[in-house]
Amino acid sequence: MNTGIDVPQIQRYGALYIASARLKSMSKWKAIIAAVDIGNPLFYLIAVGVGIGVLVEKGSGTSGTNGIKYIAFIAPALLANSAIAGVMDETVFPTIEGFKWRKLFFAQNATPITGRQIALGVYLSALCRAIFSVSVYYLLLIAFNVVEFGSSILLIPIAVLGGGAFGAIILYAAAKIEKDDQFFNILGRLVIMPMFLFSGTFFPLSSMPIYLQPIGWISPLWHATELGREAAFDYGISNLMVAVHLTFLSTLVAIGITLSMRQFERRLAK
Amino acid sequence: MSKPLISVRGLTKVFGDFTAVNGINFDVAKGESFGLLGPNGAGKSTTMRILAATSTRTSGTVEILDKDPEKFGPLVRAHLGIVPQEDNLDGELTVTENLFIYGRYFGLPKKFIKAKIEELLEFAQLEEKRDVKVQALSGGMKRRLTIARGLVSEPDILLLDEPTTGLDPQARHILWDRLFRLKEQGVTLVLTTHFMDEAEQLCDRLVVMDKGAIMAEGSPQGLIKQYSSKEVLEVRFGSDRNKEVAPQLSQMCERMETLPDRLLMYTEDGEKLLEQIAAAKLHPTTSLVRRSSLEDVFLRLTGRTLIE
Ligand SMILES: Nc1ncnc2c1ncn2[C@@H]1O[C@H](COP(=O)(O)OP(=O)(O)OP(=O)(O)O)[C@@H](O)[C@H]1O
Ligand SMILES: [Mg+2]
Numbered sequence: 001m002n003t004g005i006d007v008p009q010i011q012r013y014g015a016l017y018i019a020s021a022r023l024k025s026m027s028k029w030k031a032i033i034a035a036v037d038i039g040n041p042l043f044y045l046i047a048v049g050v051g052i053g054v055l056v057e058k059g060s061g062t063s064g065t066n067g068i069k070y071i072a073f074i075a076p077a078l079l080a081n082s083a084i085a086g087v088m089d090e091t092v093f094p095t096i097e098g099f100k101w102r103k104l105f106f107a108q109n110a111t112p113i114t115g116r117q118i119a120l121g122v123y124l125s126a127l128c129r130a131i132f133s134v135s136v137y138y139l140l141l142i143a144f145n146v147v148e149f150g151s152s153i154l155l156i157p158i159a160v161l162g163g164g165a166f167g168a169i170i171l172y173a174a175a176k177i178e179k180d181d182q183f184f185n186i187l188g189r190l191v192i193m194p195m196f197l198f199s200g201t202f203f204p205l206s207s208m209p210i211y212l213q214p215i216g217w218i219s220p221l222w223h224a225t226e227l228g229r230e231a232a233f234d235y236g237i238s239n240l241m242v243a244v245h246l247t248f249l250s251t252l253v254a255i256g257i258t259l260s261m262r263q264f265e266r267r268l269a270k
Numbered sequence: 271m272s273k274p275l276i277s278v279r280g281l282t283k284v285f286g287d288f289t290a291v292n293g294i295n296f297d298v299a300k301g302e303s304f305g306l307l308g309p310n311g312a313g314k315s316t317t318m319r320i321l322a323a324t325s326t327r328t329s330g331t332v333e334i335l336d337k338d339p340e341k342f343g344p345l346v347r348a349h350l351g352i353v354p355q356e357d358n359l360d361g362e363l364t365v366t367e368n369l370f371i372y373g374r375y376f377g378l379p380k381k382f383i384k385a386k387i388e389e390l391l392e393f394a395q396l397e398e399k400r401d402v403k404v405q406a407l408s409g410g411m412k413r414r415l416t417i418a419r420g421l422v423s424e425p426d427i428l429l430l431d432e433p434t435t436g437l438d439p440q441a442r443h444i445l446w447d448r449l450f451r452l453k454e455q456g457v458t459l460v461l462t463t464h465f466m467d468e469a470e471q472l473c474d475r476l477v478v479m480d481k482g483a484i485m486a487e488g489s490p491q492g493l494i495k496q497y498s499s500k501e502v503l504e505v506r507f508g509s510d511r512n513k514e515v516a517p518q519l520s521q522m523c524e525r526m527e528t529l530p531d532r533l534l535m536y537t538e539d540g541e542k543l544l545e546q547i548a549a550a551k552l553h554p555t556t557s558l559v560r561r562s563s564l565e566d567v568f569l570r571l572t573g574r575t576l577i578e
Contacts (some may be wrong), residue, residue: 005348005423010377014344028362105360109324110352111375112344112422232515269326270285 002025010112018121022094023128032262037086037133041140043077045071049144065204068233075146076228077201079137079155080221083163084192086133090126092187095174099267106268115265123164123171123257125186130163131156147232154231162224165249168256175263195219200226223248273336275300275458278320280330283316290316292482293330303459307469307564309574313356314462316429317479321460326556326572328410335426346378351425355432355462357412361405365396365415368404369388386422392420393448395441409436411489417445421452434468446471449526466564478564478571484498485571490564496571498525499524499536499564503543505554506532523545527569534566 010017026033049071065073098105098118105118111232134156147155170187177183198208198215199222205213216222223245230242252270274297291313299303306314309407319325320332323339323346332339339346341425361440366387391397394414399407407415413436420428426540433449434442449472453459463469469476470490478485478493486493507515512533519525523535523543537543540559547554569575 004382005376007345007348007377010348010375011344013377014375016372017377021374024371025360025362077498102361103356106324107358107360107372107419108353108375110322110347110350110354110420111372111379112348113375114344138530268324 006106006245007112009112014113014117015120015124018113018118019128020126021108022090022122023092026090026125026129032071033129033132034136037082037136038140039087040082040139041078041137045140045144045146048074049146068229068235069146071072071144072146072233075141076155076159076232077225079141079159079201079220080224080228081196081201082133082137082264083130083159083224084166084195084221085163086130087126087163087167088187088192089172090129091122091171092184094122094173095171096177096180096183099175100178100180109268116261118268119171119175119261119264120257122203123168123260126167126171127160127164130160130167134159134163139158147218152232155228158224158227158231161246161249161253162220162227163253165220165224168253168260170256172256172259172263175260175267195221220249220252274298275302275335276304277333279332281317281320281327281332282329283313283320283325284328290482291320293329294477294479294482294484296477296484296487298458298460300458301453301456303461303474305469305473305476306460306462306479307464307466307473307476308462309464309568309572311480311481311496312479314374314479315431318355318429318460318462322350322429323347327561344379348423349375350428351420351423353417353420353426353428353430353433355418355435357546359404359412359415359419362403364401364403365391365407366400368415369419369422372419376423378423383422386424390418390421393421393442402457406407410438410441411573413437416444425457427458427460430459432462432464434463434465442468466568468566469485476564478568480568480574486567488569493564493567494562496567498566500538500562501536501540502560502562502566503535503537504532504539504552504558504560505544505547506556507552507554518550518552519547522550525570527566529575534569536562536566 036230103177138156142149156217194215198206199219200216201221204224205216226237227242227245230237276298278294278296280293280295281291282289282293292443294317306317308314321328321334323334323343324339334346335349337346369387369390370383373386391400394417396411396415399411404415406410417430417433434445437445449459459472461472473490475489477487486497488496506512509531514527516526516528516533519533519535523537525536527534535543544557544559565575
């Protein structure tokens with residue numbers, strides 16, 4: 001028997017072992033990740049900053065956006081959206097791969113590591129990716145003078161929370177589906193795209209017809225965007241709503257992680 | 271006898287409405303080399319995954335090192351080396367990275383793993399491939415690496431699901447030799463195979479499984495003695511004539527099996543039987559006298575050949 005195996009230690013830190021292995025895998029893609037995380041914000045900032053934003057302000061000034069420059073108005077949404085995209089990349093893909101394509105989770109589970117720890121480890125590493133994506137984005141926002149350095153730094157944790165809320169649920173979905181052929185299509189076209197368009201991203205949710213607003217209410221993107229706007233420029237939402245947004249997002253994290261951990265454990269134990 | 275290391279009672283595993291393992295019982299003693307022999311779909315891998323404390327059972331009891339693997343998965347797995355039937359190495363990582371990361375999952379110190387890796391590279395004859403990405407290895411090399419990986423943690427029990435499938439004959443023999451050495455060091459081996467020569471070489475004791483049930487249990491020699499004769503005479507008359515002569519031939523031996531391409535005649539003395547056949551003016555196109563093997567045991571027990 002190997003005397004160096006400290007099972008209680010693994011039970012405490014197993015998820016971190018998994019997360020660090022995931023980060024190591026990600027680092028093999030660092031050039032691509034950096035290109036995406038720098039390129040994507042640049043495109044938006046240029047397109048909206050010098051294009052759409054100018055048109056919007058020519059049309060209605062800043063009255064529709066509580067007096068905030070258009071590009072600044074949408075910045076918190078873009079930030080949260082980048083967190084969501086980052087978390088999605090690092091949960092959906094590794095999960096389907098881990099269960100199905102390369103079965104890496106089964107190898108990890110052949111050690112003292114448990115399915116619950118694998119779920120948590122994948123999630124934590126995805127949050128790391130979100131922190132990276134969002135931080136890069138934030139620096140570009142500062143560089144482009146879209147937001148001022150200060151309380152706007154809160155945009156980073158808020159966006160990560162938004163990404164984390166979405167990611168926790170999507171992690172569960174990715175672990176649940178066994179036939180992945182249409183999953184990416186459905187996810188991209190029927191979840192991500194509507195969420196991006198109808199979460200008060202480009203205009204306040206309240207200016208949308210009431211029957212479309214529920215999309216925003218259940219969308220982590222909307223909650224994170226509202227919080228972000230409040231943090232960055234005193235958007236004027238009530239403390240109650242701040243509490244509602246925070247509660248909604250944390251509840252999604254808790255539910256998503258609980259379901260994911262259970263699903264990973266079950267699927268590995270089949 | 272001291273308490274068995276592994277004890278399985280009434281183990282059953284049901285997938286949907288299909289029973290893959292159907293109430294099997296066996297014990298494995300410390301230091302023993304124990305085999306599950308059976309054809310495709312017999313339930314070997316399903317049983318192995320349950321022993322590996324990774325899969326749950328439908329009913330029955332399992333104790334490994336005095337613990338229920340379902341309740342104490344991490345504690346049990348800390349003592350196991352698991353070699354699955356399908357390789358699940360990380361193709362994007364190199365050979366040494368795969369070993370290293372696996373060792374880390376056991377919480378082993380980096381220094382220990384680094385030293386261990388050198389030993390395992392030698393074991394798997396992969397020294398020259400140490401920094402090669404796993405996806406660039408041949409099938410047999412991956413297999414050897416998967417086995418080496420199962421040894422990173424110096425397990426008490428090594429579970430090998432078809433360890434030599436995909437290995438060339440030389441690599442197989444080398445692996446048998448290495449496994450034998452591990453056994454000498456006190457490691458308990460549990461392996462599945464559908465190669466009867468492998469089972470004969472490696473197993474002190476084995477169970478013959480078919481359709482989720484255990485058909486027989488014993489040492490390879492004991493099983494052969496119990497279920498077969500000393501020698502087997504294989505004769506071929508050409509596929510049409512085989513059936514014609516079968517009734518007559520079956521009178522001449524203890525037992526006979528009619529396979530599509532040949533007849534197996536069980537007897538204590540194959541040469542003598544062959545003479546009798548010649549005397550009866552039946553002239554087989556080919557004939558072969560050999561010792562009975564586990565293949566014959568299997569055929570006797572199930573009416574089917576092990577490798578279809
Ligand atoms: N996850 C699963 N879901 C449904 N059926 C399964 C599952 N795993 C195994 N089975 C079925 O259980 C039976 C036994 O499978 P198992 O893999 O244990 O066989 P085996 O003896 O290892 O065969 P082989 O020699 O081909 O590896 C098979 O009929 C298989 O189809
Ligand atoms: Mg199998």
